[in-house]
Amino acid sequence: xxxxxxxxxxxxxxxxxxxxxxxxxxxxxxxxxxxxxxxxxxxxxxxxxxxxxxxxxxxxxxxxxxxxxxxxxxxxxxxxxxxxxxxxxxxxxxxxxxxxxxxxxxxxxxxxxxxxxxxxxxxxxxxxxxxxxxxxxxxxxxxxxxxxxxxxxxxxxxxxxxxxxxxxxxxxxxxxxxxxxxxxxxxxxxxxxxxxxxxxxxxxxxxxxxxxxxxxxxxxxxxxxxxxxxxxxxxxxxxxxxxxxxxxxxxxxxxxxxxxxx
Numbered sequence: 001x002x003x004x005x006x007x008x009x010x011x012x013x014x015x016x017x018x019x020x021x022x023x024x025x026x027x028x029x030x031x032x033x034x035x036x037x038x039x040x041x042x043x044x045x046x047x048x049x050x051x052x053x054x055x056x057x058x059x060x061x062x063x064x065x066x067x068x069x070x071x072x073x074x075x076x077x078x079x080x081x082x083x084x085x086x087x088x089x090x091x092x093x094x095x096x097x098x099x100x101x102x103x104x105x106x107x108x109x110x111x112x113x114x115x116x117x118x119x120x121x122x123x124x125x126x127x128x129x130x131x132x133x134x135x136x137x138x139x140x141x142x143x144x145x146x147x148x149x150x151x152x153x154x155x156x157x158x159x160x161x162x163x164x165x166x167x168x169x170x171x172x173x174x175x176x177x178x179x180x181x182x183x184x185x186x187x188x189x190x191x192x193x194x195x196x197x198x199x200x201x202x203x204x205x206x207x208x209x210x211x212x213x214x215x216x217x218x219x220x221x222x223x224x225x226x227x228x229x230x231x232x233x234x235x236x237x238x239x240x241x242x243x244x245x246x247x248x249x250x251x252x253x254x255x256x257x258x259x260x261x262x
Contacts (some may be wrong), residue, residue: 001012007168010035010062012137013043017052023187024095024118024262025087031100032181033155035062037168039099042240045249049261051256052091054083065147065172072180080105084115093118097252099240100124100210101181103202105134107218110199111191119259120195121252123202125238126210127189129183130154147172159209159237167238182243192221200255202230202239202248209237228255 005011013036016022028043030036036043036055043055058079060071080096088094095118098106103125110120150157153173158166199222203215219227230251235242240249256262 005057005062006064007035007037008060009037009040009168010057010074010203012036012057012141013040013055015043015047015053017047017050020051021050021262022052023092024260025054025093025254026095026223026256027080027083027087028053028055028095029096029097029098029102029105030058030061031102031169032053032178033061033065033068033150033170033173034100034167035169037166038044038238038241039102041245042097042249042252046253046256049253051262052087054087056080056083060177065170065174068170068177069146069174071177073184074180076101077105077108080109084109084113084117088115093262095119095121095259097121097127097254098123099238101126104181104185106210107192107195107199108184108188110195110197111188117197119198119200119255121200121202121255122247123220123240124204124207124210124214125193125201125218127185127212127221128186128211128214139245146175148175149173153178154209156208156237159207160242161206161234161236162242165241167241189217189221192218193223195222195225198226198228198255198259200230200251202232204232204235204237204250206233206235209239
């Protein structure tokens with residue numbers, strides 16, 4: 001979908017890498033209704049260390065919620081698959097880092113991508129079924145009330161503890177797009193035991209958008225993968241922009257280096 005980005009700072013971003021670490025690619029994926037404003041700083045930190053980085057803008061994001069309503073989980077997954085395949089060309093390893101739904105996509109690809117994934121980072125990812133109003137009513141709402149305010153959908157605006165920081169996500173949620181994500185969660189859960197690459201699971205105990213129980217569920221299901229855990233005690237849903245930003249960056253850098261030997 002060719003679109004013109006209308007949210008300031010929502011443009012995709014990439015860097016070719018430099019030095020020996022340019023042989024490693026890292027894809028950094030934003031969440032549902034969000035955009036690269038939330039993932040670019042982490043991508044830039046990785047690029048500063050020499051890694052080749054792609055921070056994609058998922059289809060239907062960065063413009064308006066009406067564009068979001070025209071897309072589905074399959075579109076978002078294809079976008080990340082394309083980023084992975086592009087970075088993998090001519091490089092030794094690719095790691096996928098994702099926040100919220102981006103973390104779900106990272107885990108999904110770690111289990112099923114045709115391109116080998118050297119490691120996955122899931123930051124407050126969702127894999128458990130949603131229990132809120134939107135999850136219960138989405139099959140009906142998509143026909144009669146296609147858009148809901150974020151709060152009504154159980155997604156607080158700018159779920160960050162740090163004042164003055166804005167993620168720039170949509171103020172409204174598409175019921176159709178949300179349903180496409182919700183419908184894939186059981187499949188993603190079923191694939192987690194087949195993940196064999198190293199995984200870093202980042203959880204904020206005070207997350208108001210994704211139940212922190214998702215972190216425990218992910219760790220429990222990754223029975224064949226080496227798993228690391230990071231708790232972001234001072235942050236809410238978007239720790240890479242919050243009080244734990246430096247901690248997240250350092251742990252992700254350490255994880256990527258260990259997973260790829262770079």
